Amino acid sequence: MRVSAILTRVEGEGEVQLIIKDGSLIGVNVKITEPPRFFEYLVKGRRAIDVPDIVSRICGICGVSYILTAVRAFEKGLGITPSEEVEKLRLAILGAERVKSHILHAYYLHLPDFFNASSLPELVDRNPLLFNSASRTLLWSRKAMEVLGGRFHNVVNIRVGGVYGFPKLDKAVKLLKEMPEVLKSFKYMADVVLSLENIPMDEQDLKLMAVYDGSTYPCIADNIYVSHSSEEKLVPLGDFEKIVRCEQADYSNALRYKLIDGLEYVVGPLARFNVGYRHLSSESKELLNSYGWRPPLKNIFQSIIARVVETYDTLIYLRDFLENYREPSTSPTCERIEPTPGTYIAATEAPRGILYHRYEVDDLGRIKYSNIVTPTAQNQASMEAIIMRMLKDAALNMERAVETAKRVIRAFDPCISCSVHSIKVESRSVDA
Amino acid sequence: MKRITVGVFKLTSCSGCINELIYALVKHPELLKLIDVKYFTELQDVNALTEIDVAIIEGSSIRSEHEEILKKIRELSKVLVSMGTCATLGGVQSLRIGVDVNEVKKYVYPNPEYVDAYNDVKAVSELIQVDLSLRGCPVNGDALASIIKKIVIGGWPVEVYESLCADCKRAGIECVVVTKGTPCLGPIVSAGCGALCPSFGRGCYGCYGIKDKDIDSGKIFEMEKALERLGLSRDDFYSLLKGYSMKLVKSLKI
Numbered sequence: 001m002r003v004s005a006i007l008t009r010v011e012g013e014g015e016v017q018l019i020i021k022d023g024s025l026i027g028v029n030v031k032i033t034e035p036p037r038f039f040e041y042l043v044k045g046r047r048a049i050d051v052p053d054i055v056s057r058i059c060g061i062c063g064v065s066y067i068l069t070a071v072r073a074f075e076k077g078l079g080i081t082p083s084e085e086v087e088k089l090r091l092a093i094l095g096a097e098r099v100k101s102h103i104l105h106a107y108y109l110h111l112p113d114f115f116n117a118s119s120l121p122e123l124v125d126r127n128p129l130l131f132n133s134a135s136r137t138l139l140w141s142r143k144a145m146e147v148l149g150g151r152f153h154n155v156v157n158i159r160v161g162g163v164y165g166f167p168k169l170d171k172a173v174k175l176l177k178e179m180p181e182v183l184k185s186f187k188y189m190a191d192v193v194l195s196l197e198n199i200p201m202d203e204q205d206l207k208l209m210a211v212y213d214g215s216t217y218p219c220i221a222d223n224i225y226v227s228h229s230s231e232e233k234l235v236p237l238g239d240f241e242k243i244v245r246c247e248q249a250d251y252s253n254a255l256r257y258k259l260i261d262g263l264e265y266v267v268g269p270l271a272r273f274n275v276g277y278r279h280l281s282s283e284s285k286e287l288l289n290s291y292g293w294r295p296p297l298k299n300i301f302q303s304i305i306a307r308v309v310e311t312y313d314t315l316i317y318l319r320d321f322l323e324n325y326r327e328p329s330t331s332p333t334c335e336r337i338e339p340t341p342g343t344y345i346a347a348t349e350a351p352r353g354i355l356y357h358r359y360e361v362d363d364l365g366r367i368k369y370s371n372i373v374t375p376t377a378q379n380q381a382s383m384e385a386i387i388m389r390m391l392k393d394a395a396l397n398m399e400r401a402v403e404t405a406k407r408v409i410r411a412f413d414p415c416i417s418c419s420v421h422s423i424k425v426e427s428r429s430v431d432a
Numbered sequence: 433m434k435r436i437t438v439g440v441f442k443l444t445s446c447s448g449c450i451n452e453l454i455y456a457l458v459k460h461p462e463l464l465k466l467i468d469v470k471y472f473t474e475l476q477d478v479n480a481l482t483e484i485d486v487a488i489i490e491g492s493s494i495r496s497e498h499e500e501i502l503k504k505i506r507e508l509s510k511v512l513v514s515m516g517t518c519a520t521l522g523g524v525q526s527l528r529i530g531v532d533v534n535e536v537k538k539y540v541y542p543n544p545e546y547v548d549a550y551n552d553v554k555a556v557s558e559l560i561q562v563d564l565s566l567r568g569c570p571v572n573g574d575a576l577a578s579i580i581k582k583i584v585i586g587g588w589p590v591e592v593y594e595s596l597c598a599d600c601k602r603a604g605i606e607c608v609v610v611t612k613g614t615p616c617l618g619p620i621v622s623a624g625c626g627a628l629c630p631s632f633g634r635g636c637y638g639c640y641g642i643k644d645k646d647i648d649s650g651k652i653f654e655m656e657k658a659l660e661r662l663g664l665s666r667d668d669f670y671s672l673l674k675g676y677s678m679k680l681v682k683s684l685k686i
Binding site: 006007008009010011012013035036037038039040041042044046047050053054057058059060061063104108109118119120121122124131134135138139142150151152153154156157159163164165332417 | 442443444445446447448449450451452454455457458459461464469473474475476477478479491494495498523524525527528531536537539540541547549569570573625628629631632633634637639668671675
């Protein structure tokens, strides 16, 4: 017997399917029903300079991560080092996106689960103050993205070689003026989440992976941190495609990534938090510790804790950036971008985890081949494995089982539109 | 005031416009009192495909299943809105048009036979009657909020039809073509974004789509020549038109 439910309060279109035989759960299928858009094909034949605007549209929430990963790949391969001012501005845009994405997920999509509410409007009715505080932070992140990057989605101000323009100082000052109030609002929301008493605390055996340079909180780097069977290691980014494998299980409907030895792994805020806790600002650590939260987080439902502290830490970064911002007199970009034939690779921590891009450029300087590995495609095997572990020995109440499965998936904050590698496969038949 | 019933549906797209809609609800929470949301999977758990006053659609159609869904939504709704560039004009996924979809599938997927998509990418209005088309990649959330409020009180938005250049003039932004010789699609593109790219010293790349009433293939050809002189190749110019204005590229036969 198969029980299916449409995924709600997630970005994009998907379903979860539980496969049951003789009263026991024998399979879990996270189905991606999102129509494919073939992005690897869309960038084929395009110039490197055109790639960022195209890949930005893979995701309506985390487009900056896509833009910056592509930009970084070409810059690194071409030996372009943007000025410090450019790097800081681009990281600020990425930070504003992280705030936006985390608030959207943690407060508007995920938090209703912890209050047994079925939607944002229901939560608004019950706790208007919480809603107002979340809104204050989200609306500020929008203004920040508009001032620094042009708009909330598909920002226009990042290019291969730099940025198109530096924001005007008066606009940055205006953003900074609102910061104390934003931090105050955010702390109210953080208080609600960090004091939740119904976040599961049991330990799940999670293998983690994050982009990590060893000295700053995971963001953009040329190494990948891998925790695997109590062993921790840093792998050079160039070996990423060697340590993971893409597989297509016969009961599944999507390509999913696993470690080369077949184990599933987790990317995203929880992985970043456990790897990078010591690089958080002292203010962030203080906030967290005052509620008794300490690393490591060991259960996927605790991802919301990592999202909250990352949001706070990013707001602190943005405050410092704005406090020190002066309109640079240097050129915002290196004008001549002419990729030579070769391979261009980069990885960024998108809000949901590792985002990996590889581009092959031909003799004419046009994209010949690309591989884009998204966070959700990497988390999919873990979603199924965790649901399986949680439900396999339990006496199955169908309604509750489906609800649990949906909640596990939601805790990952899946970005289904992003998972461009996911494909639809007819499931094998299972005896009822 | 009677609340209007609303359904929000997603086809082939990135959810960027849907997130603009969520922003609109956050920025203007009074909207939540004016509308009764019947279908919106990103927002709520309980969803019903039922008769509604207003259907809002994000995304374009890439398979026959989408055409069936659209016909069903049209039957159920009084007013149907196409939200954003994908729904209104096709969207960036249209860049693959002109190549056999089987080739495209093979290029991306190891098991292309499992992927359901046809050769074309169709805007909503190529399939069913659309009452209101909103452009933008993404659509502007504040405009969206204002439109919803107007529909609730029985009004209708007034269309402003002008090119992006008007936005630049109003905002006092220096023309990037005149001052820097930067290729810019502004003269043939619909206004609506507030001239974002020129405000950062960058040429418009047309994400609101080309204008649909006074632009013919002759004018597109003139634009192509002008842009070529500024360094934008014919191929790159037509890619921008395909990526953000595909429905009009089809009707202009360019």
